[in-house]
């Protein structure tokens with residue numbers, strides 16, 4: 001096992017997040033931001049990863065796969081992993097019932113199977129949250145791992161079912177399932193920092209990249225075998241100057257001895 005494992009993950013929302021996840025998101029200008037990610041950001045990221053020999057994990061909504069098949073095929077052809085991110089990018093907690101959530105997850109599985117010829121093993125929920133049904137649906141549909149929750153920082157762990165969060169009783173943690181969680185953090189996601197939507201964005205870019213490096217360095221010193229997950233979006237990270245900062249981050253991290261860049265699927269396999 002390496003001293004440090006780095007997983008670069010790309011949430012390839014295309015236009016699906018604008019249609020399904022944001023109020024008034026499906027305006028022409030917002031949709032064009034998604035199209036920038038498809039037409040410009042994704043190819044730039046693929047070039048960057050190729051130059052540095054880095055294998056990454058792309059979470060692709062079925063909507064993106066079916067709307068922009070050539071763009072998604074380029075990701076697969078370049079040797080990156082493609083995993084599940086919903087069909088429609090609907091926040092799981094907003095489905096009216098388990099049946100409609102199940103139907104969307106199934107449709108997303110079919111879209112990825114059609115493109116890659118194999119069933120996805122991992123799930124990342126749209127907007128990084130679960131409904132009360134999501135965990136049991138993932139088990140029912142044969143997923144092995146998830147990457148949407150935040151119960152650890154640099155260690156995979158097992159998700160629990162049957163927990164109880166009552167307002168008038170102590171919290172009950174429930175029982176471990178077989179589903180492996182490879183945790184994310186809003187602190188290692190480009191969207192909250194940089195995606196201006198009239199409420200957020202415009203973080204100090206240098207400070208954000210410095211923070212990402214500092215988090216890696218802390219993990220390297222303190223967590224033997226730690227797993228560092230960074231999430232980027234082609235429509236956010238695909239901008240000129242940010243690509244250079246990302247490249248510099250990759251180069252700096254790669255210089256640390258015994259550090260490797262791998263997919264989340266292989267992290268789950270080892271766990």
Ligand SMILES: [Zn+2]
Nearest residue numbers: 011013126127
């Ligand atoms: Zn997303």
